[in-house]
Amino acid sequence: MSSLMKGTAILTVGMFLSKVLGLVYIFPFYAIIGQKNVALYSYAYVPYTIMLSVAISGAPIAVSKFVAKYNSLGDYESGRKLVKSGLMIMTLTGFLSFLALFLLADPIAHLVIKDEEQVFTVSQIAGVIRWVSFALIVVPFMSLVRGFFQGYDHMEPTAISQLVEQIVRIIVLLTGSYLVMRVFDGKAQTAVSFAVFSAFIGAVAGLIALWYYWRKLKPEFDLKLQYSVSSGQLSYKSIYREVITYSIPYVFVGxxxxxxxxxxxxxxxxxxxxxxxxxxxxxxxxxxxxxxxxxxxxxxxxxxxxxxxxxxxxxxxxxxxxxxxxxxxxxxxxxxxxxxxxxxxxxxxxxxxxxxxxxxxxxxxxxxxxxxxxxxxxxxxxxxxxxxxxxxxxxxxxxxxxxxxxxxxxxxxxxxxxxxxxxxxxxxxxxxxxxxxxxxxxxxxxxxxxxxxxxxxxxxxxxxxxxxxxxxxxxxxxxxxxxxxxxxxxxxxxxxxxxxxxxxxxxxxxxxxxxxxxxxxxxxxxxxxxxxxxxx
Incomplete structure (x- = not known):
């Protein structure tokens, strides 16, 4: 019970700090780009957030729930089977989500811009949407790995990777937008494009943190796999039916x-x-x-x-x-x-x-x-x-x-x-x-x-x-x-x-x-x- 409470506390604190950082950076960023340019940033992030939630499909919680369930039965093989196939599926899902948002950038921008008197043009909005879409390639893959760790009651990798992802993203976002606007006297669109692209750079940093924990914990996972017992041969169809059942409600709440x-x-x-x-x-x-x-x-x-x-x-x-x-x-x-x-x-x-x-x-x-x-x-x-x-x-x-x-x-x-x-x-x-x-x-x-x-x-x-x-x-x-x-x-x-x-x-x-x-x-x-x- 104490390890459970410790793990939950680590994950909760990590998520809370990550969310706090995700709020605090807004204020210096606003000071750098100004009131009239924050709308351009939000035009990119609203469709990105929705597409990201669909691409992830509640993976961290669903995968952790599935892995924990079968681990409790001594069936460590089913969890490994899920993560091996899931990584390929999430890579494909991430790429397709990236492609969809990248190609839909112009239609979304046309839906948003209704008058020539508006501050931003269709090409400006489509541009920042395309830049943020790159993060979709990495994040779904990363979310599944986090869920696998949580299924083994290892909450620290998720918490640390979230913090690393957020910290790197914010550093790149603020530094990049400051250099563009204040040092090189560049355009606001360039600064916002760099700011939204920081989501991709942050995601890569978070993935590197998870890779570190994977190397550290893999001997433990392999040892448990050697003593795995069968809880019945699970087909990929039955595995993913169960995972999808877990994940759909979390997608809609998110x-x-x-x-x-x-x-x-x-x-x-x-x-x-x-x-x-x-x-x-x-x-x-x-x-x-x-x-x-x-x-x-x-x-x-x-x-x-x-x-x-x-x-x-x-x-x-x-x-x-x-x-x-x-x-x-x-x-x-x-x-x-x-x-x-x-x-x-x-x-x-x-x-x-x-x-x-x-x-x-x-x-x-x-x-x-x-x-x-x-x-x-x-x-x-x-x-x-x-x-x-x-x-x-x-x-x-x-x-x-x-x-x-x-x-x-x-x-x-x-x-x-x-x-x-x-x-x-x-x-x-x-x-x-x-x-x-x-x-x-x-x-x-x-x-x-x-x-x-x-x-x-x-x-x-x-x-x-x-x-x-x-x-x-x-x-x-x-x-x-x-x-x-x-x-x-x-x-x-x-x-x-x-x-x-x-x-x-x-x-x-x-x-x-x-x-x-x-x-x-x-x-x-x-x-x-x-x-x-x-x-x-």
Whole structure:
């Protein structure tokens, strides 16, 4: 058990650090290329992310699940059989995905560009899409190897390779774009093309890290293979049927947000052109799909990372038919999610002007989009958790249905809402699409488990009340700061306002939640002991 917990901790920390690095680099990159060029970067990364998810097809988790299953039976040969054939298949899949995205670059660009008044041309967008497509050759191959290591309970190779991949990518991205823009006085398109190509270079570095671990651990794998027992001759057809069954739900959960972004990417410029705003369309789409989205996703990462630790428990209780324990675990998952996410997104909305200024630049439009977009993060988090719960009780097919329904609704209402409310219309459409997907997921959970909980409703109302009190303190504190020092027109002043307001928000929310015992009930006994030392 201790080795299991250690491995899980290593993988979790590695993934968390990798995601944090994937957010932090955005801010210096923005400073290098400027607001008007971030849309060009996002035009490349949205289709790349979707194509990558399809190419990988949930390989790391699916392969690790398959290998772990047959290893537990002493059948080490089946896992090796999968990885040998899988490496060839993933190489082919990666190359075909690269070829597809490379060849589709022009059609995608034509779908995006709707007016000559837009900032970017078809050739510019097609160019950056082609440059990012090269990473698809390497990443699927790498993902399968990571899954194989995880199946043997070796989490360190995955964690380290992810970090190496991300660090190398960011170094190349920032150095390259800086040299192009500031040293050689080059074009923004060249800097963005180099930035997206860094995904390929980072992937190669991650693959080298995995090769190091493969050489190190291969004697152990070979030794176990010598003592392998047969669990029945598995055909390639049966092997891949099982792996695909594992992988499909993970694919859809992984591409949920990119699919919603893709709808915006393909329809936003059309709607903005229809109402005569083609000149600012690229700029606003960059704010929607890139700058504000990167901030909004932060509380989602924190909340789901914490609450998803409870999901394996769900699977265990469901398998053992322990219904009451299962319901209690679900209750706690929902409560923890709301407890962490709600105050975070409300805080981001209230302090959006200073946050956007500090991380990017002083922009009334950018801060307005961020303030309106932040609360939608709650829906992002709830979709991920309800989808994970459905996976835990083997209702995976409903994840596909709910997500596709939400996407279709978003697609149907996106243009009319953008024409009516401009950028906020796209956010409203996203919120409606996610609400429909979450509602379907929760209805399926309710029917499958006869789930209903007044406790969650009562606690949710309590969390909302605490958040309102916290928000009142933040509003008052910010107004006092503005009266004393004026509007924050410098990054240093914006930082000071954020430090003061966030400190007050955390202190108020923590004090109230500890004082009434809510935090202790949701976060466990260790929190209770820590709080007791402070006399709360």
């Amino acid at each position: 591409i949920a947000n990119p699919l919603f972004q893709l709808v915006d990417m393909l329809t936003f410029n059309t709607a903005m052109t229809n109402i005569g705003l083609a000149k600012v369309s690229d700029d606003y789409l960059g704010m929607l799909n890139f700058t504000t989205q990167k901030i909004v996703i932060i509380p989602v990462m924190l909340a789901t990372g914490f609450s998803m630790a409870l999901v394996p428990t769900i699977t265990n209780y469901y398998t053992k038919n322990q219904h009451s324990a299962l319901i209690n675990a679900m209750d706690k998952t929902y409560q923890v999610l709301l407890f962490i996410t709600l105050p975070a997104v409300i805080g981001i909305s209230l302090l959006s002007t200073d946050i956007y200024h500090l991380l990017y630049s002083e922009s009334a439009m950018g801060s307005s989009v961020l303030a309106f977009y932040a609360p939608v993060a709650i829906l992002f988090a709830f979709f991920q958790v309800t989808a994970a719960l459905l996976q835990g009780i083997d209702y995976q097919k409903w994840i596909v249905f709910s997500l596709l329904t939400g996407i279709l609704v978003k697609l149907a209402i996106n243009i009319p809402l953008i024409e009516t409310f401009e950028t906020k219309g796209a956010i409203i459409a996203t919120a409606i699409g996610y609400l429909i997907s979450i509602t379907i997921n929760m209805l399926v959970l309710k029917k499958a488990l006869n789930y209903k909980s007044r406790l969650v409703i009562r606690r949710s109302i309590l969390i909302m009340a605490l958040t309102v009190i916290m928000a009142a303190f933040v509003i008052v504190a910010h107004k006092v700061l503005v009266i004393l020092f004026g509007v924050a027109h410098t990054k240093m002043l914006a930082l000071m306002y954020l430090v003061v307001c966030i400190s007050i928000a955390v202190a108020v929310y923590a004090f109230l939640s500890f004082r009434i015992g809510l935090a202790q009930k949701l976060l466990g006994e260790k929190i209770t002991k820590i709080v007791g030392k402070f006399g709360l």
